[in-house]
Amino acid sequence: MTFSIVARSGDAYGVTVASKFLGAGALVPAAEAGAGALATQAWANVAFRPQGLAMLRTGVRAQDVVAGLTAADPGRAHRQLGVVGPEGEGATFTGEECLDWAGGAAGDGYAVQGNMLTGPEVVEAMESAWLASAELPFARRLAAARAAGDAAGGDRRGRQSAALYVVEAGAGYAGWGDVACDLRVDDHPDPAAELGRLLGIHELLFGKPDPAALLEVGGELAEEIEARVKQLGYATLDQWAGVENLEGRLVEGRIDPVVLSHLRAAGER
Structure with a gap:
C-alpha cells in the first residue's frame, strides 16, 4: 500500500512515505536522533517502531534489526520494513505475501521499499533520485526521492497521503528537542505536491539564516x-x-x- 525511503545524512535521520491509505505518516515512520530510523508498512506492525529504535539505540546493525524484528513476528510474510542506523548500509525486508509489485533496495545509509506499486520502476526511480541528489538539504533530498517514486507510478491504487519526518540532535524548534521536520498530508488528491508546499513553508519559518x-x-x-x-x-x-x-x-x-x-x-x- 506504500512506498518509502529511510535514510541517514551525517547525524540526521529521516523517513518519507506516500500511500493510497489514510494518514500513512501516523503509522509508517519512526526515527530517533543518535540511533536511526525505520519504516514499517504493507500490513504494518507498528510495534516494530519502538522495538526497532530500542535495538538501534543499543548499537544493533540495521540488517540485524530487520532480522530480529521479522524473526519474532508470525505475520512477517505480510510485512515490509526498512531500517538505517548510524553506520553502514541500510536494510530492507519484503515478506513473500506482500501484494505485487513489492520489493526494495538498500545501500550505504538508505533503504527504499514499496508494495502494491505499479512496478519495480518506482523503487528504482527513488534510489536513483536519492543517489543523484547529494547536494540537496536532507529534507529536500528525501522529498526528491519520494517525488521520483510518485512520478514513476507510485501506489498502483492511486494517491491519498504522504509524510516527511526528520530528526537530528538539537535541530528542533528554537533548539528544543530533536525533531527537525514533522509534516503530514493525511488525505489529499495530490499529497506529494501538497507536502512539497508545506515543506516550503517549513523552510521559510524554521530555516536557519545563511x-x-x-x-x-x-x-x-x-x-x-x-x-x-x-x-x-x-x-x-x-x-x-x-x-x-x-x-x-x-x-x-x-x-x-x-x-x-x-x-x-x-x-x-
Missing part, C-alpha cells in the same frame, strides 16, 4: 525596514517578525534576505 547572505542594517536599508514595519502597524522589526513566526531568522544588527523579502511582500499585499 551567515554569508546576511545584510548589514544601516543607512537606506534601515530606513526602509523601519518605514515598512510602521506601515504594517508594528513598532519594531522584532514585533512584526514574531507575529509572522519568523523570529528564528532574526539576527542582531543584520537581516536575513528571506525576512527582508517577506517584509517587502507583506507591505505590497
Whole structure:
C-alpha cells in the first residue's frame, strides 16, 4: 500500500512515505536522533517502531534489526520494513505475501521499499533520485526521492497521503528537542505536491539564516525596514517578525534576505 525511503545524512535521520491509505505518516515512520530510523508498512506492525529504535539505540546493525524484528513476528510474510542506523548500509525486508509489485533496495545509509506499486520502476526511480541528489538539504533530498517514486507510478491504487519526518540532535524548534521536520498530508488528491508546499513553508519559518547572505542594517536599508514595519502597524522589526513566526531568522544588527523579502511582500499585499 506504500512506498518509502529511510535514510541517514551525517547525524540526521529521516523517513518519507506516500500511500493510497489514510494518514500513512501516523503509522509508517519512526526515527530517533543518535540511533536511526525505520519504516514499517504493507500490513504494518507498528510495534516494530519502538522495538526497532530500542535495538538501534543499543548499537544493533540495521540488517540485524530487520532480522530480529521479522524473526519474532508470525505475520512477517505480510510485512515490509526498512531500517538505517548510524553506520553502514541500510536494510530492507519484503515478506513473500506482500501484494505485487513489492520489493526494495538498500545501500550505504538508505533503504527504499514499496508494495502494491505499479512496478519495480518506482523503487528504482527513488534510489536513483536519492543517489543523484547529494547536494540537496536532507529534507529536500528525501522529498526528491519520494517525488521520483510518485512520478514513476507510485501506489498502483492511486494517491491519498504522504509524510516527511526528520530528526537530528538539537535541530528542533528554537533548539528544543530533536525533531527537525514533522509534516503530514493525511488525505489529499495530490499529497506529494501538497507536502512539497508545506515543506516550503517549513523552510521559510524554521530555516536557519545563511551567515554569508546576511545584510548589514544601516543607512537606506534601515530606513526602509523601519518605514515598512510602521506601515504594517508594528513598532519594531522584532514585533512584526514574531507575529509572522519568523523570529528564528532574526539576527542582531543584520537581516536575513528571506525576512527582508517577506517584509517587502507583506507591505505590497
